[in-house]
Amino acid sequence: MTERPTPDPGMQGTSGISRRRLFGAVGAGAVLAGAGAVVGRVTAPDSENGTDGVVAFHGEHQAGIVTPAQDRMHFVTFDVTTRDRDKLIALLKTWTAMAARMTAGLEATEDGATGDGAYHPPSDTGEALDLDASQLTLTIGFGPTLFDDRFGLADLKPAALQDLPHFPADNLDPARCGGDIAIQACANDPQVAVHAIRNLARVAFGTASVRWSQLGFGRTSSTSTAQVTPRNLFGFKDGTNNLKAEDPAALAESVWVDGADDQAWLAGGSYLVARRIRMLIEQWDRAILREQEAVIGRDKREGAPLGLANEFDELDLESKGPDGPLVPETSHVRLASAQNLGGIRILRRGYNFTDGSDGFGHLDAGLFFIAFCRDPQKQFVPMQLALARADALNEYIQHVGSAVFACPPGPAEGGYWGQQLFEA
Numbered sequence: 001m002t003e004r005p006t007p008d009p010g011m012q013g014t015s016g017i018s019r020r021r022l023f024g025a026v027g028a029g030a031v032l033a034g035a036g037a038v039v040g041r042v043t044a045p046d047s048e049n050g051t052d053g054v055v056a057f058h059g060e061h062q063a064g065i066v067t068p069a070q071d072r073m074h075f076v077t078f079d080v081t082t083r084d085r086d087k088l089i090a091l092l093k094t095w096t097a098m099a100a101r102m103t104a105g106l107e108a109t110e111d112g113a114t115g116d117g118a119y120h121p122p123s124d125t126g127e128a129l130d131l132d133a134s135q136l137t138l139t140i141g142f143g144p145t146l147f148d149d150r151f152g153l154a155d156l157k158p159a160a161l162q163d164l165p166h167f168p169a170d171n172l173d174p175a176r177c178g179g180d181i182a183i184q185a186c187a188n189d190p191q192v193a194v195h196a197i198r199n200l201a202r203v204a205f206g207t208a209s210v211r212w213s214q215l216g217f218g219r220t221s222s223t224s225t226a227q228v229t230p231r232n233l234f235g236f237k238d239g240t241n242n243l244k245a246e247d248p249a250a251l252a253e254s255v256w257v258d259g260a261d262d263q264a265w266l267a268g269g270s271y272l273v274a275r276r277i278r279m280l281i282e283q284w285d286r287a288i289l290r291e292q293e294a295v296i297g298r299d300k301r302e303g304a305p306l307g308l309a310n311e312f313d314e315l316d317l318e319s320k321g322p323d324g325p326l327v328p329e330t331s332h333v334r335l336a337s338a339q340n341l342g343g344i345r346i347l348r349r350g351y352n353f354t355d356g357s358d359g360f361g362h363l364d365a366g367l368f369f370i371a372f373c374r375d376p377q378k379q380f381v382p383m384q385l386a387l388a389r390a391d392a393l394n395e396y397i398q399h400v401g402s403a404v405f406a407c408p409p410g411p412a413e414g415g416y417w418g419q420q421l422f423e424a
């Protein structure tokens with residue numbers, strides 16, 4: 001686990017930008033002024049990507065997609081509770097300003113934890129004071145329902161932004177599905193991620209309310225070749241054959257929406273698919289190792305495709321042993337592989353979760369699966385269909401939550417989340 005840094009009272013030092021009140025151009029007034037508020041430029045010293053706990057917030061693409069996956073996640077979806085388009089835009093501006101500050105390691109509003117006066121509720125809740133930015137990223141997405149008749153966005157709805165179809169064996173809980181807006185917070189300190197979502201939810205009062213949320217620990221994928229492949233709760237390396245940040249051609253092909261794809265406002269953005277997948281831990285733990293490896297299609301210790309020795313050896317679906325294919329016909333990696341799916345690939349960025357027990361003596365644990373792709377209908381849907389129909393893993397998992405969101409491109413300095421959509 002990431003160690004909490006010692007509080008840094010001064011400005012010296014290049015590592016560990018804690019939430020200081022001395023710099024940052026966006027004050028509480030600007031942040032909370034609502035519609036028309038200027039979303040100012042936030043500068044934090046030494047904020048080169050990845051060197052000091054700060055991930056750049058502005059840019060062509062949103063952070064939190066190909067950013068090397070952090071260890072912790074807090075994911076939330078909101079229902080917009082107003083029908084007033086201007087109020088919604090004002091919230092997006094406020095959120096953007098707060099997100100820019102918090103990802104830079106600053107308080108959500110300038111001096112917001114203690115500086116608003118003794119007779120006001122503080123505009124920053126304070127639990128991240130003295131903590132490092134912890135590579136916090138905040139990533140926003142818009143759900144299909146945002147494009148109904150409330151905000152004049154119907155003509156701007158991308159064709160690919162549709163609720164996912166019902167897949168065989170889905171057992172979805174409506175209380176863990178959908179949402180007008182999603183925000184994914186990822187950080188290497190759970191308190192930093194929770195603080196960010198809490199403050200964004202707090203300021204949304206009267207305009208949007210939390211629909212459902214999920215905490216995740218232990219990334220279950222690597223999104224950079226520099227990262228070690230982590231393990232999921234079944235004990236297998238997860239993320240080996242993922243798309244990686246170092247392969248921009250593959251990302252352009254499979255993750256980033258092109259302006260010519262459909263709606264121009266989404267160029268440089270992506271789609272986020274979230275699935276809360278319960279893992280039937282107790283059943284899995286009674287399965288023999290040979291069965292576990294046959295289900296996944298890789299060996300447990302190294303993560304190598306069955307029949308091969310090393311984690312990054314290429315999956316060979318033609319390889320055969322005395323008893324038939326070395327990578328079984330119903331194995332997870334065979335069915336999900338690009339070779340099996342006519343070249344389809346997605347960027348996986350999920351997290352382990354445990355949410356206590358289910359009242360029947362079983363852990364409520366699993367994988368909060370998050371994937372980014374250029375077109376969920378052409379990528380996630382056929383992949384999940386192939387898995388839902390035949391994957392041997394289905395005996396040990398159950399999909400209980402589902403949502404899809406269009407993630408706009410990154411905000412420009414001085415711009416706001418979704419500006420390309422609302423000013424299209």
Ligand SMILES: C=CC1=C(C)c2cc3[nH]c(cc4nc(cc5[nH]c(cc1n2)c(C)c5CCC(=O)O)C(CCC(=O)O)=C4C)c(C)c3C=C
Pocket residue numbers: 232234236237238239240241242275277278279296298315332333334336337338346366367369380383384387397
């Ligand atoms: C629809 C997409 C996918 C879902 C849902 C999914 C759930 C899921 N996966 C694991 C464990 C592993 N998955 C692995 C590989 C893998 N999984 C998907 C897609 C989904 N997984 C893909 C595209 C791949 C890569 C296939 C390939 O081309 O090789 C692996 C192996 C290691 C790796 O490459 O990441 C494991 C292990 C679980 C437990 C799970 C649901 C709970």
Ligand SMILES: [Fe+2]
Pocket residue numbers: 332336
């Ligand atoms: Fe998988």
